[in-house]
Amino acid sequence: MKSTRLARAMEKGSRFGREELESAWQNAEVSALYRLADAGVRVPVPYGCFDGVLLMEMVSDGAGHPAPRLSEVDFTPEEARDCHGRLLREVVRMLCAGLVHGDLSEYNILMDPQGPVIIDLPQAVDAAGNNHARPMLERDVANLASFFGQFAPELLESRYGAEIWALYESGELTPESELTGMVEDDDTPADLDSLLREIMDAREEAERRREREAGHDD
Ligand SMILES: Nc1ncnc2c1ncn2[C@@H]1O[C@H](COP(=O)(O)OP(=O)(O)O)[C@@H](O)[C@H]1O
Ligand SMILES: [Mg+2]
Structure with missing residues (x-):
């Protein structure tokens, strides 16, 4: 066998x-x-x-x-x-x-x-x-x-x-764990802080660009 x-x-x-x-x-x-x-x-x-x-x-x-x-x-x-x-x-x-x-x-x-x-x-x-x-x-x-x-x-x-x-x-599984067969889809961004930082950086970059362009007009 x-x-x-x-x-x-x-x-x-x-x-x-x-x-x-x-x-x-x-x-x-x-x-x-x-x-x-x-x-x-x-x-x-x-x-x-x-x-x-x-x-x-x-x-x-x-x-x-x-x-x-x-x-x-x-x-x-x-x-x-x-x-x-x-x-x-x-x-x-x-x-x-x-x-x-x-x-x-x-x-x-x-x-x-x-x-x-x-x-x-x-x-x-x-x-x-x-x-x-x-x-x-x-x-x-x-x-x-x-x-x-x-x-x-x-x-x-x-x-x-x-x-x-x-x-x-997550260390929570035991032989007696209750199971439902359902999981919530996790659609929150993995790292909210870094997403916000990117948005702020992009805004600052746009601001600087506008200032530079305004400077050229002088
Ligand atoms: N301990 C067992 N008692 C009874 N039948 C078994 C046993 N082990 C295997 N068999 C039978 O032999 C078949 C093949 O065994 P398996 O361990 O699945 O090996 P493989 O799929 O790698 O050939 C199984 O589908 C089952 O029908
Ligand atoms: Mg087999």
Whole structure:
């Protein structure tokens, strides 16, 4: 099951040796899985890396088969809103633990009888100090809205990604933060003082020009 990922990493043909490459991606994913489980996010339990393959708990459908992906499950509008809310809560818990999934979609979420389980984390990034973290988080959240929006169309209008990031950036995000899905567009100039200074400078410059021109007439 994990061999696809190994093949993908090996294909890159980078300057890394096989062992370095393997340990790099495995450790990132294993450590992300542990960090997320500690933060209360539902992820499979990792068992370790054997022969370059990451073994983990099989998420089961309750009848001994692998659980279906979210993409294979149908929802009533009510169920869609509920499951969307649970997954947003998971995204917030991840971010509170300092991580952004980066490839979250209906294909990387499994549905077991207790609800959604997040998988496929080799590209998870540290939220702090990574320029890509914000767009990655916003894309993850937008993917959830567009999937669940098929069943509950009002979710297509929501802006949870921007809201979550704004709370995170201001240090206010907690796993319990209330979310509305709405953010106010900020149309005040970023720096009102410097805008005023520019207007004053332009006025003074015009004044000086008039004085110079008046001087030439003498
Ligand atoms: N822990 C797991 N339990 C059950 N099925 C899994 C598990 N991990 C992955 N799968 C199945 O394998 C597929 C591919 O795994 P994934 O981790 O998404 O790798 P990738 O997308 O990189 O190939 C998933 O879509 C899912 O159907
Ligand atoms: Mg996947």
